[in-house]
Amino acid sequence: MSADAKKTPSITSILEFKSSTFSVPVLVLSGNDLDVISEQLQKKIDLAPEFFKNSPVVFDLQPLNKQSLAIDIEELIAIIRQSKLLPIGIRGGTPEQIATALSLHIPVYSLHNNLAQDNQKAKKIEAITEPAIAANMLISHPVRSGQRIYSSGDLTVTAQVSAGAEILAEGNIHVYGSLRGRALAGVQGDTQARIFCFDLQAELISIAGNYKISEDLGNDVRGKPVQIYLQENSLIIKDLV
Amino acid sequence: MARIIVVTSGKGGVGKTTTSAAIAMGLAKKGHKTAVIDFDVGLRNLDLIMGCERRVVYDFVNVINGEASLNQALIRDKHCDLLYILPASQTRDKDALTQEGVNKVLEELSKDFKYIVCDSPAGIEKGAHLAMYFADDAFVITNPEVSSVRDSDRMLGLLASKSRRAEQNLEPIKEYLVLTRYSPDRVKLGDMLSVDDVQDILSLHLLGVIPESKSVLTASNAGVPVILDEKSDAGQAYDDIVARYLGEDRPHRFIEEKKGLFGKFFGGK
Numbered sequence: 001m002s003a004d005a006k007k008t009p010s011i012t013s014i015l016e017f018k019s020s021t022f023s024v025p026v027l028v029l030s031g032n033d034l035d036v037i038s039e040q041l042q043k044k045i046d047l048a049p050e051f052f053k054n055s056p057v058v059f060d061l062q063p064l065n066k067q068s069l070a071i072d073i074e075e076l077i078a079i080i081r082q083s084k085l086l087p088i089g090i091r092g093g094t095p096e097q098i099a100t101a102l103s104l105h106i107p108v109y110s111l112h113n114n115l116a117q118d119n120q121k122a123k124k125i126e127a128i129t130e131p132a133i134a135a136n137m138l139i140s141h142p143v144r145s146g147q148r149i150y151s152s153g154d155l156t157v158t159a160q161v162s163a164g165a166e167i168l169a170e171g172n173i174h175v176y177g178s179l180r181g182r183a184l185a186g187v188q189g190d191t192q193a194r195i196f197c198f199d200l201q202a203e204l205i206s207i208a209g210n211y212k213i214s215e216d217l218g219n220d221v222r223g224k225p226v227q228i229y230l231q232e233n234s235l236i237i238k239d240l241v
Numbered sequence: 242m243a244r245i246i247v248v249t250s251g252k253g254g255v256g257k258t259t260t261s262a263a264i265a266m267g268l269a270k271k272g273h274k275t276a277v278i279d280f281d282v283g284l285r286n287l288d289l290i291m292g293c294e295r296r297v298v299y300d301f302v303n304v305i306n307g308e309a310s311l312n313q314a315l316i317r318d319k320h321c322d323l324l325y326i327l328p329a330s331q332t333r334d335k336d337a338l339t340q341e342g343v344n345k346v347l348e349e350l351s352k353d354f355k356y357i358v359c360d361s362p363a364g365i366e367k368g369a370h371l372a373m374y375f376a377d378d379a380f381v382i383t384n385p386e387v388s389s390v391r392d393s394d395r396m397l398g399l400l401a402s403k404s405r406r407a408e409q410n411l412e413p414i415k416e417y418l419v420l421t422r423y424s425p426d427r428v429k430l431g432d433m434l435s436v437d438d439v440q441d442i443l444s445l446h447l448l449g450v451i452p453e454s455k456s457v458l459t460a461s462n463a464g465v466p467v468i469l470d471e472k473s474d475a476g477q478a479y480d481d482i483v484a485r486y487l488g489e490d491r492p493h494r495f496i497e498e499k500k501g502l503f504g505k506f507f508g509g510k
Binding site: 143145146159160162163180 | 391394395397398399401402441442443444
């Protein structure tokens with residue numbers, strides 16, 4: 001509600017604040033060499049230029065600060081803007097970094113935030129937050145029923161995933177075995193994440209909240225080596241070979 | 242130092258107590274001093290299966306609470322003097338078991354005994370957790386049936402993550418699959434999961450298959466572990482399992498369907 005409504009009750013309110021959440025990619029930096037950042041950022045954008053053009057982005061400095069690596073905030077923001085991304089937030093910054101960001105009109109985001117429903121056509125489920133851990137994960141034992149694995153990067157399993165097990169990754173998921181449990185990729189909103197498996201028998205598959213349950217998997221893909229990706233909010237399941 | 246074996250499953254009624262009794266007897270008969278402990282507080286039945294229900298004075302909980310010594314509670318088996326049974330309490334509930342208490346009892350038993358078989362209750366709650374916590378080996382009893390397989394899988398996950406060996410980053414518990422109540426005829430008809438189906442779902446090495454057998458009920462009623470019924474298929478299968486566990490190489494005998502007289506003459510599978 002507008003604050004002005006209290007001061008001038010005779011005028012009807014022409015604006016209001018509504019609660020809403022948007023899915024925004026987070027640029028996580030683990031190195032502070034600005035030239036390398038500029039080069040690698042451009043490479044990533046070139047993979048899907050239309051997706052990234054004018055896309056809002058929040059940059060996350062937590063890994064840098066954990067390693068006590070300093071970075072020039074002004075220059076970083078300039079590099080991000082050069083790549084046609086629009087920086088709209090800073091996360092995991094030190095008090096000095098936050099002060100610099102605020103002086104450049106970049107808002108501050110907390111380290112933990114959730115993705116909520118938005119109005120997309122496909123069915124959505126809520127993404128989950130977990131404490132930050134090492135990036136890509138490799139699991140070489142069978143993932144048993146009731147177990148839950150979470151990777152903040154990619155997740156590779158070189159064994160089977162049993163029914164009743166859950167594997168989640170902020171990045172891609174690779175299962176070099178039978179996938180019988182639930183697999184959720186891109187759980188923090190990465191719509192580019194993919195799921196690869198040798199034998200699709202999953203109870204549920206999901207990329208960035210768009211999911212399909214076992215019943216909706218056609219017999220043409222069940223039990224086969226497949227890759228699963230998101231195309232315009234639809235899950236596409238394609239043969240691997 | 243004793244080897245602690247947990248006989249567990251997740252699912253109830255699949256043959257844990259039958260198996261515990263059989264393998265404990267089998268190990269003792271081969272000359273190893275063995276103790277078998279009933280962890281099912283409140284629903285004890287190991288003493289019935291072992292035929293010592295009329296000789297129970299003190300039980301596991303009494304020992305943990307210091308109300309009796311281990312020697313007072315252990316019951317020596319009538320058929321084999323290297324086999325001892327520690328029955329569960331029938332009147333208390335499972336909260337009477339504590340991790341420290343169980344540890345103390347197992348440590349004391351380890352001084353004298355070669356093998357300690359822990360008969361786990363069904364489920365994944367405290368009783369089952371304590372039965373498997375200190376184990377070195379685990380016999381995961383599974384029926385060739387979907388819910389039993391799913392529950393065994395869950396139990397395997399717990400063995401790999403919630404045991405003392407897992408928590409202290411030691412060498413993990415050695416897991417053995419024991420498939421019970423197997424009926425090759427029904428597998429042939431497609432009614433029942435086959436050995437390969439179960440191994441595929443569980444990714445676990447098979448220790449042995451116990452065929453569905455009337456001799457199991459007879460043995461329970463008589464209070465004699467079925468392994469002592471040398472004529473029965475189930476008894477022989479348990480004997481094979483004990484031999485394999487101790488390192489002997491024995492072929493799996495009860496996986497093929499029984500061929501009738503005609504089947505034998507006219508061949509075919």
